Each structure stands twice: as structure tokens, then as C-alpha cells.
Amino acid sequence: DTGVSQDPRHKITKRGQNVTFRCDPISEHNRLYWYRQTLGQGPEFLTYFQNEAQLEKSRLLSDRFSAERPKGSFSTLEIQRTEQGDSAMYLCASSTGTVSYNSPLHFGNGTRLTVT
């Protein structure tokens, strides 16, 4: 179990630029989640994949955001035309199935995005 890996750890970009983040889940985990955390808040759900299928998207995920999980392995989250309000920590999590005592969500260390 090497854990959930996210890349890059930090990203500074200018407003209007596009950015892409990558998440590598724990290898046997078929469920993958993206969350966003801003200062003073808890993580907020963005989107969820089961294998390669994107099954749920939050209303927080505007049309500037797109996520993919080709082949049901790693996932990417792209933000187009970034805005200062997009500055946050983007967290990826994975799990084997139904959240339960034995199958909690495992989080990566996140990508911190700063939009200037």
C-alpha cells in the first residue's frame, strides 16, 4: 500500500491559465473522489468515479472544471481559465467500495493551487 499520490504538490498560476492535476489512487481501489478544501473549511466533494465512470458531480464543479479517469486507474482534474476563487487545496481520495469501518476513504496529500 503506497498510498494515494498527487502531483504536483504546489501549483502557482496566473488568472486565466489552465492547470491540470494528477491523482494515482491505491492500486486495488476502484473508487476515486476529488475534494476541494479552502482555508478554514473542511474538504468539499467535487466528483466521484467508480472505475472509469464518472458517476457524480457536485454543483461546485463548474463547466471550467473537468475530471477524467481513463482505464479506471489514475485521474486528472483540469481547471480552465483559472480564477482567484479557484485557489484551494485539491484533495484526491480512493476506496475499495462502500464506506465502512474497514473501507474508509484514503486521502492523498493534495495539490495546493494558488491563482495570482
Add this chain to the structure above:
Amino acid sequence: DQQVKQNSPSLSVQEGRISILNCDYTNSMFDYFLWYKKYPAEGPTFLISISSIKDKNEDGRFTVFLNKSAKHLSLHIVPSQPGDSAVYFCAASDPFGNEKLTFGTGTRLTIIP
């Protein structure tokens, strides 16, 4: 609307004493509750959980209590240790939500040596 609330942004406790972190929720559909611990520059780490069919779950120094009628849960840490200093998030899941978690805003726990 904030469905999971942690009303204490911070808490300081002497080393060796009991730390009690509280969490309230409003959605009666929530059936599973978890506590996560977060150190700076790291992602949240799972700590302990409880199903709605139970009122207590214990794991070493950590115990979670659930009061369904009051829609309230608490995390007890005893004895508190300096390494427990972190931000603690309460989270909840409902059976119709694809197992996504709804988090509270967190409580920063500081253990004073």
C-alpha cells in the same frame, strides 16, 4: 447549508488529560460517521468511525460516541499526547450518496506539554 457542524474551531488540552471534540449534524439520512485527523501539508488521515446502529466505538485511546436522537457525536482522546495536536474533521456518509463524505469545518486541537 452546513450539514455537519463543528462549532469549536480550536481546543487546548493539557498532556495526559482527556480531549473531547464535538460534532453535530442535521441530515437524518446520515448512517455512517468518521473522524479524520489532519497535520499541516498532509491529507486527512482516517482515525475512527461509527455506524448509526451503534452508540460507541473504541480503538485504543480513541472513542467515538453517537447520540442519534440529538444528532450529535463526539470523539474522546485519553490520555492526550503531544502528537495528537492536529486538526480533526468529523465526516458523515449517507446510504444514497455514493459513499461521498460530508465534512465539518474542523477543530484544531493543541496538546500542551
